[in-house]
Amino acid sequence: MAGSSDAQLQIKLVTKQSTYAVPxxxxxxxxxxxxxxxxSLVNELLTETHGGAVVEFDFLVGGELLRTHLSEHLSERQVSAEEVVLVEYVERFPAPEPQDCLEHDDWVSATQASGEWILSGSYDSTLHLWSRKGTHLLTIPGHTGAVKAVAWVETADKICSFVSASQDQTAMIWQWNQTSNSVECVHVLRGHDRGLECLAVDPTRTYIATAGWDKVIHLWSTVEGLSEGESFPKKIKFDSKVILQQLFIGLKKKIIFCILQSPLMSFQGHKEAISAVQWSEEGEMISASWDHTIKTWDAELGGIKVEIVGNKSFFDLSWSPLTRTAITASADRHVRLYDPRSTEGTLVKSTFTSHTEWVQCVKWSTTSEYHFISGSYDKQVKLWDTRSPKAPLFDMSGHQDKVLCxxxxxxxxxxxxxxxxxxxIFKSQHVL
Structure with missing residues (x-):
C-alpha cells in the first residue's frame, strides 16, 4: 500500500454487512x-478470508463518506489521529444506467412512476401514460393549462387511477382501464383561484392535497360523495377504501362530464405561492413556499404545528418517512436537509452544494434512508448520499435544458x- 507520506495511522475496519466482515x-x-x-486493502483481506470477486466499497469516517485522503478528512472534522480510527465500509452505490429518453411535444413538468407504469405531464396541457420500458400508451387531453403535478392514486391489476394538477386552476382524478387502454375523468377538483403547482396523495390513497399560486392548500377526498359542508371526521382514519365512479369523458371533443368536487378543508397561512405539499405523518402535511417558509399542518384540525423560516424561496420539498426529515430545493443552488423536530441546534442538518443554478426539484429514495436525487436549471440530475454533502455520488447528464421535475x-x-x-429514465441498480 503506497501513500504520499511516510506517516502511518492505525485504523480498524468495520462493516454492518456481515458477508464482507474482515478480522x-x-x-x-x-x-x-x-x-x-x-x-484494495479490504478486497485483499476478503480474498484471504472469503475468496470471490472484487467488490467496490465506500468508506465512512466520523459519519461522512471519505472523499479526500484520510488525514485531511480527520483534520477537517477534528477527529484525533492519535488513537485507532474506526473506518466503516459499505458496498458502493452502483451508477445509474441511462435507459430511455421519452420525447414530448412541450416541456415535461411532472412525472411519477408506479410499478410497471410511468405518468408524465406537459406544458401543452396533456398527460401521457408509458410503460416502464418506454412504450407510449396514451395521450390524455382534458386540462386547459400546463400540467404541473401528477400522482398515482391506485394501481390495481386492471383498473388504475391517478390525479393531475394544472395551471388551469383544477385537479382531475382519472381512471385508466388497462384492458381497453382507455381513460376517463371521474372527478374535477375545483376550488383554487389561481394555477396549481403541486399535489400529494395520502398513504392510504383516501385524501388528496393540492396547492399553488393562491397560497391555499385544499384537502379533497377520493371517495365518492364527500363534499364541503358534509360531516368530516375530526380524526382522519387511514383505512377508507377508495371508490371511484366511472363516468364518460369525450376526449376528442375535450368535453368533460364528471363529478365536480368541493374541498373538504382549506389551510391558509402561506404568503406566496406554495411550491410543494407532502403527507409527512398520519394526519399531518408539510408544505414549502416561495415565501421562504416550510410549514407543518395538522390535517385533522387545520392549524399550523411547526413553521421553519429559510432565507430563499423554496421550489420543492420531499419528505422521507424512513428518516422523518425533509430535503428542499431553493433559488440559491443548494439542497438542504431539515429535521423539523430537532431540539439540538439548527433545524438544517446538512447543506448539499454542487448545482450551479437554481435547484428546481428533489426526491428521496423510497427504500434508502441515505439517498436522494435533485434536478436543476443547470441541466443536471444528481444522485446524493446524505453522508457526502460536499459532492454527489453521480451526475446523470443528458438533458439539453433546465430540469423541471x-x-x-x-x-x-x-x-x-x-x-x-x-x-x-435511468435504471437504478441499487434496490434494497
Missing part, C-alpha cells in the same frame, strides 16, 4: 491513504423531465 484487528496504513487504496417513486427507476421536451 477485527488494527491495521497500519499511510496517513494519506485514499478510498481506492482502502478498497424528477421522481424516484419506483426504486428501480430514476425519472427526470425537462424543458428540452424529454423525459429521461
Amino acid at each position: 477485527d484487528i488494527p491495521y497500519s496504513v499511510p496517513s494519506e491513504i485514499v478510498c481506492g487504496e482502502l478498497n 424528477c421522481d424516484w417513486s419506483n426504486p428501480e427507476l430514476i425519472l427526470s423531465g425537462s424543458s428540452d421536451n424529454s423525459l429521461r
Whole structure:
C-alpha cells in the first residue's frame, strides 16, 4: 500500500454487512491513504478470508463518506489521529444506467412512476401514460393549462387511477382501464383561484392535497360523495377504501362530464405561492413556499404545528418517512436537509452544494434512508448520499435544458423531465 507520506495511522475496519466482515484487528496504513487504496486493502483481506470477486466499497469516517485522503478528512472534522480510527465500509452505490429518453411535444413538468407504469405531464396541457420500458400508451387531453403535478392514486391489476394538477386552476382524478387502454375523468377538483403547482396523495390513497399560486392548500377526498359542508371526521382514519365512479369523458371533443368536487378543508397561512405539499405523518402535511417558509399542518384540525423560516424561496420539498426529515430545493443552488423536530441546534442538518443554478426539484429514495436525487436549471440530475454533502455520488447528464421535475417513486427507476421536451429514465441498480 503506497501513500504520499511516510506517516502511518492505525485504523480498524468495520462493516454492518456481515458477508464482507474482515478480522477485527488494527491495521497500519499511510496517513494519506485514499478510498481506492482502502478498497484494495479490504478486497485483499476478503480474498484471504472469503475468496470471490472484487467488490467496490465506500468508506465512512466520523459519519461522512471519505472523499479526500484520510488525514485531511480527520483534520477537517477534528477527529484525533492519535488513537485507532474506526473506518466503516459499505458496498458502493452502483451508477445509474441511462435507459430511455421519452420525447414530448412541450416541456415535461411532472412525472411519477408506479410499478410497471410511468405518468408524465406537459406544458401543452396533456398527460401521457408509458410503460416502464418506454412504450407510449396514451395521450390524455382534458386540462386547459400546463400540467404541473401528477400522482398515482391506485394501481390495481386492471383498473388504475391517478390525479393531475394544472395551471388551469383544477385537479382531475382519472381512471385508466388497462384492458381497453382507455381513460376517463371521474372527478374535477375545483376550488383554487389561481394555477396549481403541486399535489400529494395520502398513504392510504383516501385524501388528496393540492396547492399553488393562491397560497391555499385544499384537502379533497377520493371517495365518492364527500363534499364541503358534509360531516368530516375530526380524526382522519387511514383505512377508507377508495371508490371511484366511472363516468364518460369525450376526449376528442375535450368535453368533460364528471363529478365536480368541493374541498373538504382549506389551510391558509402561506404568503406566496406554495411550491410543494407532502403527507409527512398520519394526519399531518408539510408544505414549502416561495415565501421562504416550510410549514407543518395538522390535517385533522387545520392549524399550523411547526413553521421553519429559510432565507430563499423554496421550489420543492420531499419528505422521507424512513428518516422523518425533509430535503428542499431553493433559488440559491443548494439542497438542504431539515429535521423539523430537532431540539439540538439548527433545524438544517446538512447543506448539499454542487448545482450551479437554481435547484428546481428533489426526491428521496423510497427504500434508502441515505439517498436522494435533485434536478436543476443547470441541466443536471444528481444522485446524493446524505453522508457526502460536499459532492454527489453521480451526475446523470443528458438533458439539453433546465430540469423541471424528477421522481424516484419506483426504486428501480430514476425519472427526470425537462424543458428540452424529454423525459429521461435511468435504471437504478441499487434496490434494497
